[in-house]
Amino acid sequence: MKYAPVSGIAALAVLVGALAGPAAATQDAAAATAPRTAVTAAATPRPTLTAQATESAVRASQQFRIFGTARHMPPGTPVTLQQRQGSRWVDLPATVNTTPQGTYTLRVVLDFKGRNSLRIVGGGAVSPIVYVTVHHCPIQGC
Template sequence: MNITNRAKHTASLSGFAALAVLLGPAADMTSATPRTAATPRPAAVAAQAVEAPRAADEAPLPTLTAQTSVSSVRAAQEFRVFGASRHLPPGTPVSLQQQQGTRWVDLPASVRTTPQGTYSMRVVLGIEGRNALRVTGGGAVSPVVYVTVEAREERA
């Protein structure tokens, strides 16, 4: 093969070399391609790609959702906070928190998630006005939900 034909042959195989790197050593079609010291072997390149850590191998972060059965209630009236968890084991305890000033305070309302990852808890609030609530558990925190507590009716 003369030098001109060899250059054309090498150029046409360079696309196959890239394909062989993607497909792995079994698809190596580059044996006719001349190698230099600077050109890595496809098997070495493929091994480097396999050894690199992948984001898909990391465990997904746990999440919680939260909803309320009502948007407003009278003081001492019962309502429900419910939602679902993702990437938490069944039976994970979840607790309700209320924002009081700048702090989140645990309320005496907690349940365990079901085998399907859902939860539902009964809640009674006494602080009048707009209440910010969230659910926590298993390292996850739900988005904030709001319930307005209206004043009790006074008897005449």
């Protein structure tokens, strides 16, 4: 009789374990899937833009180019040149689409004398600032 209660408890534990086993396995599989989904979404690369100017200093109305690369965005994404005016970034009338290789080139003419802060925006990305100084020069040269 001493051993009967122990056998009953052991049998009850085995029965509960067998019933909980499939449910626990289903919960474990769902828990294992959820973190992988979150990691996959977080691992999606963010779009980025680079920008460079062909000149660091130009005369007023002298043409130069801004060029760069667009990463992690589809080909044909429009990118726009912005200029800092006071405390605001203002879109300039210079927009092009990225190439299938992920590059872009803009022809730029500025008349705003002094140091101009420029950047490229598009596809959810913003490039680093590019500085171009515009000098006031008479028509016949500086």
